[in-house]
Amino acid sequence: MxxxxxxxxxxxxxxxxxxxxxxxxxxxxxxxxxxxxxxxxxxxxxxxxxxxxxxxxxxxxxxxxxxxxxxxxxxxxxxxxxxxxxxxxxxxxFAGFDRVDAMYDMLREVRTNGVRTCLLSNSWSNTYPRDDWDEIFDAVVISGEVGMRKPEPRIFQHALGRIGLPGESCVFIDDIEANIVAARGLGIAGIHHRDADTTILELESLLRLPLRRA
CATH class of the missing domain: 1.10.150 (DNA polymerase; domain 1)
Structure with a gap:
């Protein structure tokens, strides 16, 4: 589960x-x-x-x-x-990064259903738009703030500790395959992100929850 x-x-x-x-x-x-x-x-x-x-x-x-x-x-x-x-x-x-609202909406649905959420990001000294993060994340782990980086196992272990769950109870979503491989080595299920629709569909299957808003 x-x-x-x-x-x-x-x-x-x-x-x-x-x-x-x-x-x-x-x-x-x-x-x-x-x-x-x-x-x-x-x-x-x-x-x-x-x-x-x-x-x-x-x-x-x-x-x-x-x-x-x-x-x-x-x-x-x-x-x-x-x-x-x-x-x-x-x-x-990084000025061309645009927010993907479907992914934020998905995280709100995930958290509403009692699933814990944690941002796990490698920072390139960039500024993050944190305005509504309290609504969607139970914990935030940013590499430059904790002195660890993906794909190091210790940053995954740190993130798991922040939400109080074992790896076997979690899924990790990332667009870099090496990070997914590292997470799976700790027993964490992995979703290799390519686009919002595919990722949300895969997460719906894992969680057995509807995550897309009508």
Whole structure:
């Protein structure tokens, strides 16, 4: 029986990261092919490789956003052949995130039915829109605030402790497969998020509850 839902923010409760990045690449005139090459190497190491890189430190809050912005800007190049402006780089990258209301409505239905909810998000020194979080979350775990990051097992264990449930009683929703694999290793059921309709349908099946509003 599922009694708890752990859920990511960016790309799950918001529109996809790739859409936001595409808007930023166009606005800042970034060389997109070069950007993708650089980020693929960084992200692959952060979520599946051995050793650590600057993303680990950023997500754990060990380095601040300004340090990461300067590092990333120095690696990138615009179509004009110069590095992009470092200050505010992360804010511009994520400015295209839009809230997905269907997912927020789903979480309200989940909580109304007595299922505990916990946001479990890796932060890139970004600001979160928390206005109605008290209505939908029993707990909030943000990597940069707790000094841990997905897919580290300890951050999942911390989140489970915050809602007082064992892994076997919970489901985790995320758009990054490596994080889902890590959660399943702790006995947590996983839903690999691709779009709101599919995720809500899968969660309805697990919870045996109707979660879509008419």
């Amino acid at each position: 599922v009694e708890g839902v752990l859920i990511d923010w960016g790309g799950v409760l918001t529109t996809g990261l790739s859409d936001s990045i595409a808007k930023w690449i166009m606005a800042d005139r970034i060389n997109g092919d070069h950007y993708r090459e650089i980020m693929r190497e960084l992200v692959d190491r952060a979520y599946g490789g051995e050793g650590e890189n600057i993303i680990h430190g950023l997500e754990r809050g060990e380095i601040d956003g300004a340090v990461f912005e300067r590092d990333l800007a120095a690696r990138l190049v615009t179509l004009d052949g110069v590095p992009p402006e470092a200050e505010g780089l992360l804010e511009r990258m």
